[in-house]
Amino acid sequence: xxxxxxxxxxxxxxxxxxxxxxxxxxxxxxxxxxRIKCTGCxxxxxxxxxxxxxxxxxxxxxxx
Ligand SMILES: [Zn+2]
Numbered sequence: 001x002x003x004x005x006x007x008x009x010x011x012x013x014x015x016x017x018x019x020x021x022x023x024x025x026x027x028x029x030x031x032x033x034x035r036i037k038c039t040g041c042x043x044x045x046x047x048x049x050x051x052x053x054x055x056x057x058x059x060x061x062x063x064x
Pocket of ligand 1: 018
C-alpha cells in the first residue's frame with residue numbers, strides 16, 4: 001500500500017463523505033492524532049493517524 005503524504009493545512013478527501021454532503025476536510029492538527037475539519041459545516045473530528053490514513057482518499061488542495 002502506498003504511503004499517503006499530507007501536511008497541516010491541506011484539504012483532503014475521505015473515502016466516505018460527511019453526512020452534511022461535503023467531502024472536503026482541512027487538516028487542522030497533526031500529531032499522534034489527526035484533527036480534520038469539514039469545510040462544509042465546520043464540524044471537526046479527531047482520528048488516530050493510522051485510521052485517518054486508511055480513511056483518507058486523496059489530497060485535494062495542498063497547503064501553501
Ligand atoms: Zn460537514
